[in-house]
Amino acid sequence: MAHMPTSLLVTRFVFTVFQLLLTLMTYMSMNTNILAAIPIKYTAAQYEAVQISMYTAISIAVLLLCVEFVGMFTISLLHPAVAVIDIIFHCFGSIFMIIFIVKELHYLFMWYNIIYSIMIPVLVEFFLFMRICAVQKREFW
Amino acid sequence: MIKPSSQILSSTPFQMLLYFHGWYDLIFIIITLILYIYKAVSLPYPALLALELCFLLIAAPLLEWARLYLGTRGNLTEQVLPLIFFLVLCVPTIMGHVYFLAWQAYVLQIEIPMNAISLLFLLAELIFAIIYIIVFQRSNL
Numbered sequence: 274m275a276h277m278p279t280s281l282l283v284t285r286f287v288f289t290v291f292q293l294l295l296t297l298m299t300y301m302s303m304n305t306n307i308l309a310a311i312p313i314k315y316t317a318a319q320y321e322a323v324q325i326s327m328y329t330a331i332s333i334a335v336l337l338l339c340v341e342f343v344g345m346f347t348i349s350l351l352h353p354a355v356a357v358i359d360i361i362f363h364c365f366g367s368i369f370m371i372i373f374i375v376k377e378l379h380y381l382f383m384w385y386n387i388i389y390s391i392m393i394p395v396l397v398e399f400f401l402f403m404r405i406c407a408v409q410k411r412e413f414w
Numbered sequence: 415m416i417k418p419s420s421q422i423l424s425s426t427p428f429q430m431l432l433y434f435h436g437w438y439d440l441i442f443i444i445i446t447l448i449l450y451i452y453k454a455v456s457l458p459y460p461a462l463l464a465l466e467l468c469f470l471l472i473a474a475p476l477l478e479w480a481r482l483y484l485g486t487r488g489n490l491t492e493q494v495l496p497l498i499f500f501l502v503l504c505v506p507t508i509m510g511h512v513y514f515l516a517w518q519a520y521v522l523q524i525e526i527p528m529n530a531i532s533l534l535f536l537l538a539e540l541i542f543a544i545i546y547i548i549v550f551q552r553s554n555l
Contacts, residue, residue, distance in 0.1 A: 283437050286437060286438075287438070290441075294527050294531065297527035298523055298524050298527060301523050301526065301527075346430060
């Protein structure tokens with residue numbers, strides 16, 4: 274078991290919480306991102322179609338971040354490699370979401386953000402969980 | 415007062431909640447201070463702003479630090495009295511967060527998820543504290 278400095282653990286938690294905060298803030302300021310995707314004289318049907326897509330994206334993001342938290346506290350608390358991966362991806366994800374909110378980008382960028390900044394840490398957690406289930410290889414519990 | 419015991423009653427989840435809540439409160443107070451400077455500059459305020467700033471700058475960090483220290487002491491030394499004071503100090507903290515959410519003059523968009531996450535932490539800590547007061551009291555009898 275490699276040595277795990279406390280600063281890595283704290284930074285990982287802070288960045289993940291920050292990304293959760295920014296996702297919830299995106300939910301509250303969804304309007305501008307929807308308006309960036311539909312023509313200026315839009316119909317209610319167009320607005321609602323994009324709105325449903327945006328709701329789905331934000332729900333999936335929040336759900337995956339909660340899975341990330343559960344995995345962080347139970348499975349991979351003391352893995353330095355997983356901590357570094359999380360810090361890198363959530364840091365880039367948070368910066369991208371700040372740009373997404375402030376610059377009022379197209380709503381599809383939210384989907385791309387989920388794929389590269391939330392999916393990859395969740396896949397790492399999932400891999401560790403499968404390793405525990407299949408091979409019974411547990412590091413610290 | 416050290417009593418020999420064959421079983422450790424301190425709770426790891428409770429300790430994790432307290433530890434991470436401390437670090438989350440650090441970023442919460444930093445972001446709230448920055449937001450207050452923004453609000454003071456760009457929004458019209460009556461004369462009570464100085465009172466809010468004093469409360470935030472002095473009382474909130476002290477209250478949080480005392481509360482988390484009492485909770486840590488009570489949990490790690492398996493004593494009931496610090497945990498009772500922890501419960502007592504949770505009440506003004508909850509009221510402070512509800513003030514930031516609902517009773518403030520101007521509530522910005524990012525303050526809503528920030529305070530919601532703090533309230534979630536507080537709720538979980540309350541539940542754990544009540545459970546572990548009962549557990550520690552029963553083992554002390």
